[in-house]
Amino acid sequence: TSFGFTTVAEGQKQALVDDVFHKVASRYDLMNDLMSGGLHRVWKDAMVSFLAPPKSPASSWQLLDVAGGTGDIATRVIEKSNRTARAIVCDINESMLSVGRDRAEKAGLSDAITFSLGNAEELPFPDKHFDAYTIAFGIRNVPDIPKALREARRVLKRGGRFLCLEFSEVDVPGLDRIYDGFSFNAIPAMGKWVTGDGDPYQYLVESIRKFPSQERFAEMIREAGFERVSYRNYSGGIAAMHTGWKF
């Protein structure tokens, strides 16, 4: 059986997404490595280098990492700041947050990173609060993306930055066909092998297909009120990072 996402109403999408991440939380980090061949680490490192958080304890610089799951982005940002920055990981799924909390504790980062339950569409944070907002492989899962983008802008300070890493449209001839074959067949098969269930990964592949192209997504970010919006492709467009500013 498949989740049949193509026929699912928008209102039910969040419940199905939640189910997927409850099921995979404990194996989530391992699956990321297997399915991307470790590439997700390279993309995340590139995103965090681009963000270049300040390395001064006096800066009181604060990140909000939305759909932050087990804390991959927040952890990298804190390390990059020489452990001087602070981060809140916000995710709608308590199972993912709890894996993240354990991981942060083992890394001695419990003081620097707070894990907080919340929905990207209705962030439980005040206006103009954060210096940067990141969302990695998360926005694709949110039912109302324009709403999440407006919320991102709301919680950012003036001069704050928005960074989004997401699977995108492959723009290298040849690679697109190899990638299609890999994702439609290999990813659900690997998911089944490691977690005992291929359905969540079938969903993953389908949600990547439906996500807007680089140009269209950049336009959506502009429509939410961000300025100087741009993007860069990683690995031929398998992933792309979009950035924008709130002025």
Ligand code: SAM
């Ligand atoms: N950012 C992490 C990373 O890159 O490893 C986790 C990405 S994981 C593929 C997607 C995450 O989005 C899951 O942890 C899921 O619970 C979360 N999520 C899905 N819908 C959400 C929503 N509406 N608001 C906040 N988080 C959401």
